[in-house]
Amino acid sequence: MKLTDYLFQRLHQLGVKSMHGVPGDFNLTLLDYVQPNNLLWVGNANELNAAYAADGYARLTGLGALVTTFGVGELSAINAIAGAYAERVPVVHIVGIPTRAQINGRALVHHTFCDGEFGRFSDMAARVTAAQTRLHDARVACDEIDRVIATCMRESRPVYIEVPVDMVGAEVDGSALKSPITVHDAIPSQNVDAALEKILAKVKAAKKPMILIDGETRPMDMIKGVENIMKATNWPTFTTCFGKGLVDETVANFHGINMGAFDLQERQEFIKDVDLVFSYGPHNSWTNTHAYTSIPNPEITVAFQDTKLIIGGDIIRDVPVKVITDRLLESFAAESFNKYDTYPTISRDYAIPYSDVPDKDILAQDRLWHVMANFLRPNDVLLAETGTPGYGAREMPLPKGVRLFNPATWLSIGYMLPATQGAALARRDQSASGEDARTILLIGDGSFQMTAQELGTIVAHNLDVVVFLINNAGYTIERCIHGREQAYNDVADWRYLEAPKFFGAKEDTFTARAKTYGELKTILQDKRMSDGKGLRMVEIMLDKDDAPRGPLVGLMAKQKGN
Amino acid sequence: MKLTDYLFQRLHQLGVKSMHGVPGDFNLTLLDYVQPNNLLWVGNANELNAAYAADGYARLTGLGALVTTFGVGELSAINAIAGAYAERVPVVHIVGIPTRAQINGRALVHHTFCDGEFGRFSDMAARVTAAQTRLHDARVACDEIDRVIATCMRESRPVYIEVPVDMVGAEVDGSALKSPITVHDAIPSQNVDAALEKILAKVKAAKKPMILIDGETRPMDMIKGVENIMKATNWPTFTTCFGKGLVDETVANFHGINMGAFDLQERQEFIKDVDLVFSYGPHNSWTNTHAYTSIPNPEITVAFQDTKLIIGGDIIRDVPVKVITDRLLESFAAESFNKYDTYPTISRDYAIPYSDVPDKDILAQDRLWHVMANFLRPNDVLLAETGTPGYGAREMPLPKGVRLFNPATWLSIGYMLPATQGAALARRDQSASGEDARTILLIGDGSFQMTAQELGTIVAHNLDVVVFLINNAGYTIERCIHGREQAYNDVADWRYLEAPKFFGAKEDTFTARAKTYGELKTILQDKRMSDGKGLRMVEIMLDKDDAPRGPLVGLMAKQKGN
Structure with a gap:
């Protein structure tokens, strides 16, 4: 069989049903193998977004993959790959690279520094991935693929595979495909x-x-x-x-x-x-x-x-x-080790019933998230971007089966929108019927601007996504930390609710804006929102100096004191 | 004086009037020094775009600079920095990093891999920059800044400066500022x-x-x-x-x-x-x-x-x-060394007069660029993105003083739109009166989608930019190379002309669409287009299998033969 058939069939065996990425001249022939191996091709608007999406996919399915091209493509994606390393996400990064003849001949091709050096980018990748390989030898290519993917799964970290253009269709002995890949269990000692x-x-x-x-x-x-x-x-x-x-x-x-x-x-x-x-x-x-x-x-x-x-x-x-x-x-x-005769009184996350909030009240971070919690349903995927939404979502009670993406350590703003695309696709790939595949994004304006074009991918693939765009006129989380009134924490003033139409959604796509709890309640209870299909988008207007409970409130108070 | 005052004043001395970048918690205090040192802060939508913009700025002014934050920010920008290396553009990349105490204490802070390692990203940067420094010692910080900036200018390559949060306001002996920076001339030998x-x-x-x-x-x-x-x-x-x-x-x-x-x-x-x-x-x-x-x-x-x-x-x-x-x-x-008694007959680039093209003819790559050439004026900046526009622009005669950005080697699609923002700003920064500051972008739909959000920055800073969006339903340059009919060369179907409004431009911003030469001529001769201010945008509809003269035509013919 062909080398790329082996690679893609191995990934498919392991639950990868969709492949993210961006075409480029060193990966085009590789992409010819995507569809014939029953993988859905998801062409993202750029490579950083593709890698974020593959990460979002992998957090739900246990494995994600993307294809980029040499140099320009892989380096655009590298911040997302680093994030997958930091937060332990198993992503296989496949890079189409020049031919072995070009590499060995130190050819002055594009996407290089014109110095004959072809190891610079893989060297950089090695700093942010758990295993790497260049498939330059058909005899060991399948072993190499399996070694690298097994490492990806064992360590739950990203890995890096380079495929020279002239190896894409190389004949390999693919008999190993008949056995599942060996991911060694940890060995217990005495x-x-x-x-x-x-x-x-x-x-x-x-x-x-x-x-x-x-x-x-x-x-x-x-x-x-x-x-x-x-x-x-x-x-x-x-x-x-x-x-x-x-x-x-x-x-x-x-x-x-x-x-x-x-x-x-x-x-x-x-x-x-x-x-x-x-x-x-x-x-x-x-x-x-x-x-x-x-x-x-x-x-x-x-x-x-x-x-x-x-x-x-x-x-x-x-x-x-x-x-x-x-x-x-x-x-x-x-033997029961229940240690509490009387279970202690400890609070739990709670939703605020719609009826408890006066309609005319202006939306604010103190109650917003508790009211929004009413919108959640079992098995939703909820993504809350770094910024005030990430903090807000921390107090939302989650129905059974809800998975939350919340900022932990890498905190690369812009991540959550492409990750939403990946997560929504993962839910669809995982559910035969496509039911219960609602994916909900809570995102600030500054973060949204980073990677907004993936709304186009969400539309193109008809994914069921609800976007709550928090418009608070800039990077409020940064205003809490430093520079509350500084212009550098402002962002450009977009007309956010025009996004679905601009990015290609149907003219009648549901969009709405809320400034009061009354408006928000009406929106959240609208069947087109809760039970609609495809993209829906709501703009939530908040004060730029308003922060949710937790560390941010204290920081903002300090900023205001200054 | 303060370390950051020194750094920013040095850059200002060298012609940097605007600073691109994105705020992040490790660079916020650094950004407090931007405006007081007479630098305009340009907050781009993301770091890759900021670095592309700084590159565009530097190609015109001779020096550009951007500020990002540790890890997430700098890695997002790294593809653009590599491009600056490949095509020799002097860009100073300033990164706000954690405090010296956090670094030395191997603190488990965000934007790291939680392993106490703080050298990983600078190590990656060293592979794509000509000089690097971490300003951890006030005694030598000014010398280090000068060494690195001088290297940037001498080699015309990007450089990398890390500023720990606790060094931002460090007291330094800034007396060297009184003398211009020493960029050694090459030394002639015998x-x-x-x-x-x-x-x-x-x-x-x-x-x-x-x-x-x-x-x-x-x-x-x-x-x-x-x-x-x-x-x-x-x-x-x-x-x-x-x-x-x-x-x-x-x-x-x-x-x-x-x-x-x-x-x-x-x-x-x-x-x-x-x-x-x-x-x-x-x-x-x-x-x-x-x-x-x-x-x-x-x-x-x-x-x-x-x-x-x-x-x-x-x-x-x-x-x-x-x-x-x-x-x-x-x-x-x-002594005259004019070698030609009769100057040889060699063709020159030419424009096709409007009158030579029938109005009803459908736009096509064979004549389009020659007709578009009529739009150019002395001192315009013309940017032609990788893809068919990059090839098309190669045949356009350029009036005096016109600078062209054309794909050479790095060919990272998405570059040209942020570079347009940087170039337009450079022209404005360079011209006291602001006259003759027209910047014109020719860009395909696939490339546009990569970094479209910088239209928001162009609008926010009121830059005089004309965008010609070539809508040919995907990556036509890739269709020429491989996969003419493959879905992976399609892109999401956006409503491009809604872009200015979505990204915040005034409601009456000039937009137009052309399918025929008649329509195009009317648009190009419209005063609102040629002499207007701010953003203007034109969508040009072309066949997806149509390619300009040069290598692409031959490749496409071969694809069609297959």
Whole structure:
């Protein structure tokens, strides 16, 4: 078979049904293999957007892929690839590169520095990917493809594959395709028994345990396992920004995001006295941990990572998270470790009923997100862009099966709109019937401007997407940090609601603007919005100095004091 | 004085009047220094666009600058920085990075991989910039700034400056500002005399000499010098794609682009018999040389580079191009080396008068560009994006003082629209009166979609820009190369003429669409178009399989044959 057939069929086997990217002269013949291998081609407006979209796709399906061209294309995408590395997203970046003859002959081709050097860009890619290969030898090309993709899945990080133009149709022995790709499970060591004993001793001694679910639970492939732990123990369970939306948040012992020093007083009081924390998939960036204040005291923490535990600060290696979690679940099944005679009073995320907000009230960040929460339905995908929407969404109660994309660490504004395209497509690819495939984006004006053209891709592929555009006249999150009144935090003044039409949507596409709660309620309850198909867009007008609860409110108050 | 005052005042001294970029939390305090140092802040919609704009600015003024934030911002811009390297554009990329305490403490901050590593992105930047510095020591910060900026100007390549947040306001000894920055001239060696003798011997022996002006004439700062050579010799003078629009093209011995094997037969006949070529600033990429076919035979070539000559294939180093050119001009002043008793008949670029084209004829690439040429005026800036417009513009006669941006080697589609913003601003910054500051963009639909949001920046800064959007339903240049009928060469179907309004332009902004020459003529002669202010936009409808003369026509014919 042909090399590219092997590559694309392997990806298809692993759940990649759609391929994102942008054509370029070094990848055109490669693209001829997309459709014949039952992949949908999604031509994004540019490569950064394509990579963001592939990332959004991968966070839901477990694997995403994109194709770009040498130099110009791959470098445009590299910020998104770096983001996939930072937040552990398995994306396969395929780059069409010049022929082996051009490379070996140091030819002065375009998309180079005209210096005969063809390794510069792969060298840069190596800094932001977990594995790399250049498929220049047909004898080992299939092994190389499998090695790199397996690394992508094992580490849940992006990888990089270069395909020289003259290798695209090379004949390869594709017999390996008959067997599934080998992604090695972590190997348990004899440390497992001792670790289990240690943990159970802590569990037995604990009077006030809790669970903290962080975002690396997803790349660890432990969402189900953690959910089982949460349900088996009935311990109060919190999450982080990165972890929110992974497990079933409708269970009674789930309490939303632990906002550390920025949380409600009563929640801080509870957490202060906790004497044991099961911390799953910790990801301790400043932004994800509310300035490190929600990281639990290491002395009382059992941190579960891919292949190691950290118990009371001591690292125990080679204890695979799946193995130890299964062992714990066995123990919990045999003996109840419910530690609370009376379940403690800890607040939960809540929606504000429409009837509780006067129609004439002007929209503001303090109640907006709680009112918006009424719009959510089970199995929606909700994406909240870095900026005030990312903070706002942190307090929204999520119906069962809702997945949330929330800024964690990379925080590259502009990410969420293309990721919305990728996520919406992932939902459609995953559901045979196409039902329950609603994807909802909450995005600020500044972020929207970064990558707005992907609305065109959403329209072209007829994806079911609702966009809430927060118009607060610029980068409000930056105004909170510094330069509240500075012109550099302004953005150009677009007519946002003309976007769907400009980007090619049907003339009767639903658009609306809300300044008051009355207007917002009418919009949210409009059937064309909630049950419509294709793109829908709502502009929400907010004051430029208004910030949601949490760190931003305090920062803005400080700015106003200055 | 403060470190950032020093940096920005140095840039201002060197002609940077406007600073492009995007705010981010690690550069906000830095941006406080922009306006107080008399720099205009241009907040682009995203960082790639900001870097493209700074590049466009620098190609006209000789220096451009942009500010981005750590990680996410700088990596988004890196493709444009690489393009500046490939095509020798002096751009200063300033990156706001975390504090020294965070870096030294390996803090797990956002915009990192949460691994305490802060050198990864500068390491990537080093592969695409000529010099780099991190300003972590106030004692040497000014020296470092000067070293890096001098390298930028000397090599005409991008450079990279990291400013930790806690260094932004550091006190420095800024006394060096009183002296201009030292950009060392090339040092002539004793080789100069011998080289001059060698060249003059060749000149004396030559019967049929010609001049070839390539694009590195600009970074060599030799535009004036070459123009003088062209006028002093009266030899037939050709250019390349990269070189077109640098010198006065209205002089009688200027004959446009040498298209090598793709040129008109009569021109190929003439060039075949040439026995001496003065080749200024050669840049021998495949794309710039019509697949290497316009590179003159080395045996008859004197190639002038920054500090070396290549005569008949032999390299003579340490012969600065300015020194040897001045010496040649002295010789030419003393003795005429006009070699042509009768000046040879060689065609020139031409416009087709409006009256020569029937109104009802449908627009097509064969005549379109020659008709469009009537629209040009002295001192316009014309930007022709990679794709069919880039090829089309190669045949347009340019009035005096017109600068052309034409695809040479990097060919990153999407570049030209932000570069148009940068170029238009450069023209305004350079002209006190603001007159003659018309900037004209020719761009295809696929390229437009890449970076369309910069129309918003053009509107916000009220720049005088005319956009001709070539709507031919996708990537026609790729259709010529491969996949003529493949869906991957389609793009989303936007309503292009709604762009100005969507991006915030006044309701009465001039827009128009042309399918016939009659419509086009009416538009081009409309005073609102030719003499209007601000943004104007015209959509030109072309067949998706139609290509301009040159290599594309042949490729498309081959595709149709398949």
